[in-house]
Amino acid sequence: MRVVLGVAGGIAAYKAALVLRLLTEAGHQVTVVPTEAALHFVGVATWEALSGAPVSTQVWDDIPSVRHVRLGQEADLVLVAPATADLMARAAHGLADDLLTTTLLATHAPVVLAPAMHTEMWLHPATVANVALLRERGVTVIEPACGRLTGTDSGPGRLPEPEAIVHEALTVAAGAAARGPVDASGPQPDHLDLAGRHVVVSAGGTREPLDPVRFLGNRSSGKQGYAVAQEAARRGARVTLICANVALPVPAGCDVVPVESALDLHREMNAIVARGGVDVIVMTAAVADFRPAHYAEQKIKKTHGEGDESAPVVELVRNPDILAGLVQDRGVAGTPYIVGFAAETGDETGDVLSHARAKLTRKGCDLLVANKVGISQTFGQDTSTVHLLWPYSEETRTIGPTDKSRIAIAIWDAVVADLP
Numbered sequence: 001m002r003v004v005l006g007v008a009g010g011i012a013a014y015k016a017a018l019v020l021r022l023l024t025e026a027g028h029q030v031t032v033v034p035t036e037a038a039l040h041f042v043g044v045a046t047w048e049a050l051s052g053a054p055v056s057t058q059v060w061d062d063i064p065s066v067r068h069v070r071l072g073q074e075a076d077l078v079l080v081a082p083a084t085a086d087l088m089a090r091a092a093h094g095l096a097d098d099l100l101t102t103t104l105l106a107t108h109a110p111v112v113l114a115p116a117m118h119t120e121m122w123l124h125p126a127t128v129a130n131v132a133l134l135r136e137r138g139v140t141v142i143e144p145a146c147g148r149l150t151g152t153d154s155g156p157g158r159l160p161e162p163e164a165i166v167h168e169a170l171t172v173a174a175g176a177a178a179r180g181p182v183d184a185s186g187p188q189p190d191h192l193d194l195a196g197r198h199v200v201v202s203a204g205g206t207r208e209p210l211d212p213v214r215f216l217g218n219r220s221s222g223k224q225g226y227a228v229a230q231e232a233a234r235r236g237a238r239v240t241l242i243c244a245n246v247a248l249p250v251p252a253g254c255d256v257v258p259v260e261s262a263l264d265l266h267r268e269m270n271a272i273v274a275r276g277g278v279d280v281i282v283m284t285a286a287v288a289d290f291r292p293a294h295y296a297e298q299k300i301k302k303t304h305g306e307g308d309e310s311a312p313v314v315e316l317v318r319n320p321d322i323l324a325g326l327v328q329d330r331g332v333a334g335t336p337y338i339v340g341f342a343a344e345t346g347d348e349t350g351d352v353l354s355h356a357r358a359k360l361t362r363k364g365c366d367l368l369v370a371n372k373v374g375i376s377q378t379f380g381q382d383t384s385t386v387h388l389l390w391p392y393s394e395e396t397r398t399i400g401p402t403d404k405s406r407i408a409i410a411i412w413d414a415v416v417a418d419l420p
C-alpha cells in the first residue's frame with residue numbers, strides 16, 4: 001500500500017519515526033511529508049534514511065511531476081502523526097500552504113489523524129469544532145491518549161502508541177478498500193446511516209474466576225467485535241463497546257466499558273439498556289455458559305498434605321443467557337434491535353447452519369451471525385466466513401472468506417436495512 005505519513009510540528013514527532021518503521025516493516029511504501037515545524041524536532045536525514053525516499057515540506061520541489069497533487073492522488077492512505085492543533089485547523093479549513101495540507105486536499109484516500117497537544121489545546125472550543133468538522137467529512141481523528149505530556153502536566157492530548165496508531169490506520173484503510181473508491185466530494189450519505197443511533201457492542205471472551213490466579217476462559221480475540229464497533233462509529237453511531245479481556249487498541253470514537261466475567265457483562269449491559277435510548281445491541285462476545293460454583297479466595301494448592309495426589313473437582317453453575325434475556329426484556333416493543341452471534345463447530349446432530357437456525361429460534365434475536373469455529377479457525381484470525389440468518393426468512397446470506405472489517409460492513413448493511 002502507498003502511504004503518505006504526514007508529521008506536524010510537535011514534540012511527539014519523534015514517535016512518528018516508530019510509526020514509519022512499523023509501516024515499512026509491514027511492507028508498505030511510505031512517503032514522509034513533514035511540516036517545516038516538524039523539522040525542528042526531527043530532521044530530513046532521519047525521515048529519508050528510515051523511508052528510503054526523498055523528503056520535502058514544500059510545494060515548490062519537483063514541479064515537473066506536480067508532486068503536491070500527485071502524492072495525495074496516488075496514496076492509498078494518508079496518516080498524520082502527530083497532528084497538531086494548527087495542522088487540524090488548517091486541514092479543517094481547507095488551507096493548502098505547504099506540501100502536507102496540499103496533499104490532504106488532493107487525496108481521495110482515507111485520512112487518519114493522530115492528534116498530540118496539550119490538554120488545554122485539545123479541549124479548546126476551536127480545536128473541538130475543527131475535529132468535529134473533520135470527522136463529519138469522513139476523516140478519522142483518533143482519540144489522543146491520556147497521560148504525561150511534554151512538561152510535568154498530564155491529561156488527554158498524548159500521542160497514542162505507534163502500534164495503536166498503525167493498527168487503527170491500517171484497519172481504516174482496509175475498511176475503505178473493502179468499500180471501494182470514494183467520491184471526491186467527501187463521505188457519501190450512506191456513510192452516516194447510523195447517525196443519531198446508540199449502538200452497544202459486546203466483544204471479546206469472558207473469564208470466569210476460579211481463584212486469584214486462575215480462570216475458565218475461551219479463545220475469542222475480540223477482533224470481530226472491534227471491527228463491528230469501529231464500522232458503527234464510522235457510520236456515525238454513538239458506540240458503547242463492552243469489552244471482555246481484549247488486548248487490541250480501542251477503535252476511535254467508542255466509549256469503552258471493560259468487563260471480565262459473564263456476570264460483569266450481564267450487569268453492565270443491563271445498566272446501559274436500563275438508561276434507555278439504545279437502538280441496536282450486537283452480542284459478538286463469547287460468553288461463558290458456566291462459571292465455577294465457588295471462588296476460592298486463596299490460590300488452590302496442588303497438594304493438601306504429604307502424598308496427596310488427588311486433583312480438585314470444579315463444580316460449575318450456569319451463567320445467565322444475556323442475549324436471550326435482552327430479547328425477553330424488550331417485550332413487544334421490539335426495541336432495541338438485537339444481533340446475536342453463533343459460534344458453532346457442527347457435530348453428529350447437525351451442521352453449522354442447522355445449529356445456527358435452531359439457535360436463532362431459541363434466542364429470538366433479529367439477526368444471527370453464525371460462524372464455524374475451531375482452534376485455528378476464526379478465533380484470533382483477521383479473516384472469517386459468516387452466515388447471516390433472519391427469523392422472518394429462510395434465506396441465508398454467506399459473507400466471506402474475507403476480512404473481519406468487511407464482515408462488519410455486511411452486518412451493518414443488513415441491520416440498517418431492517419431498522420425503522
Ligand code: CTP
Nearest residue numbers: 283285287288289320321322323340341342343
Ligand atoms: N450469549 C449470551 N449469554 C451466554 C452465552 C451466549 O448472551 N451465557 C450470546 C453470545 O454473545 C452470542 C450468542 O449468545 O451472541 C450465542 O453464543 P454461543 O456461545 O454461540 O451459544 P450458546 O448460547 O452459548 O449455546 P451453545 O454453547 O449451546 O452453542
